[in-house]
Amino acid sequence: MKRQIIHIDADKCNGCGLCVPDCPEGAIQMINGRARLISDLYCDGLGACIGTCPVGAITIEEREAAPYNEALVMENIINS
Numbered sequence: 767m768k769r770q771i772i773h774i775d776a777d778k779c780n781g782c783g784l785c786v787p788d789c790p791e792g793a794i795q796m797i798n799g800r801a802r803l804i805s806d807l808y809c810d811g812l813g814a815c816i817g818t819c820p821v822g823a824i825t826i827e828e829r830e831a832a833p834y835n836e837a838l839v840m841e842n843i844i845n846s
């Protein structure tokens with residue numbers, strides 16, 4: 767399905783990590799010093815993380831993506 771989802775520009779990202787705690791769904795993790803969207807399933811596309819990024823590396827795009835899976839997110843939160 768086509769839907770709204772975050773996009774992280776790896777060239778702009780400075781690795782500050784501020785966006786990670788701002789995503790309660792756990793969709794963003796730091797990998798090799800850069801923020802990465804770890805799974806489409808965890809991103810609700812609402813963009814709570816966007817305002818946090820000091821360099822404007824996070825935007826919303828519309829693309830083919832798996833649907834947001836709230837049950838999986840809850841499971842991830844409980845297990846973390």
Ligand code: SF4
Pocket residue numbers: 774778779780781782783784785786800801818819820821822823824
């Ligand atoms: S807040 Fe922006 S610059 Fe910092 S880690 Fe996240 S995407 Fe990268």
